[in-house]
Amino acid sequence: MRIMRVGPVGRERPVRYDDGHYLDLSPLTADIDATFLAGDGLRRAREATDLPEIDVTGQRIGPPVARPGAILCVGQNYAAHAAESGSVPPELPIVFYKAPNTVVGPYDDVLIPRGSTKTDWEVELAVVIGRRARYLSSPDEALAHVAGYVLSNDVSERDFQLTVSGGQWSKGKSCETFQPLGPWLVTTDEVPDPQALRLRSWVNGEPRQDSTTKDMIFDVAYLVWHLSQYTVLDPGDVINTGTPQGVALSGRFPYLSAGDVMEVEIDGLGRQRSTVRSA
Known part of the structure; x- marks a missing residue:
């Protein structure tokens, strides 16, 4: 559904x-x-x-879900993306929060923040929680607490995230409009294996990212279980599960400018098209 x-x-x-x-x-x-x-x-x-x-x-x-109570994000969850970021793959999930008021629709404009020089795109599989998850016993229990999956673009400002961060990433993640979601919430019965989905992104029609969720370091079930050990996941909460290689942070592509068009897509979850504007 x-x-x-x-x-x-x-x-x-x-x-x-x-x-x-x-x-x-x-x-x-x-x-x-x-x-x-x-x-x-x-x-x-x-x-x-x-x-x-x-x-x-x-x-x-x-967006297919009204303003969530929490948006939890997982960093560097694809080994190739960690490598292009200059990091070794993490031994444990890197977790940060994104402000819930960043959520916009799949075709809404995305605003480059004032003072930004390094706004970046990140296609991601997002998980929507359907049942409260608290101290789950194992990853085997985790997927029963998932309502469904959503296409996400975890837009980021890398200078805010890494240079003036003060040691954490949320400054570069919580700018207005930085969380396009949708077009659909697709229920779990239509996504029998969340680790077998192709993710892609484009900027101005040129390919950027092309990978599959099987390349995640920590899979969806593990992430839901792991997060439930440290926080209570409530219905409507969203988990961004990480992005594959092919972002501007790699140095292979220019960062976004006003007038650029981002497109992201995941098999079965739809496609987004966001025009970049100046704040």
Whole structure:
């Protein structure tokens, strides 16, 4: 099942997408949020019948999950990306937080911050939590706590992240609009193996990243289990699982400038297209 949110910022309508048909979920829920996910909302949305069909032509596509309680991110989770960043692969997951108010839709503009010279793209598989995960016993339990998966672009400002960071990365990750999500929340039954997905990115139509999630150092199940040992993961929380090689930080490509167009894609999760503007 694919769930999305359609409409102006702050007034998005929940929608179920079925083979070209857009079905209004408003009779079931006001939004796709923590309350919906914790209340068995995905099952109710799947089983609902007689939902009104709506026309989304010309409407904005919002992020498929309303503002999450937390966005947890995993750094350098692909060995080749760690190498292009000048680092050895980590022995344990590198974890940082991203401000929830960074979330925008898959086709919304991304703003280069004031003073930025090194704004970068990062295609990532994002995990949306569906059941509270607290001190899970093993990675074997982890995927039962996942509602689904979302295409993510973990936009970053590398100078803010690494030079003026003060030792942590969130300054370079939490600028406004730095978290495009969507277009869909795809439920776990449609993604039987999250470690077998192809990820790609382009800037102005030129290829940048091309890899698969099988190259993750720490897989999705391990990450959910690991994070549950240090924090409580609540329904609606989002985990960015890392990006593969091919970003501007590598030195092989220029950083983003106003007018550039970023596109990111993951098999089965859709494609985004974001135009870069100046803040």
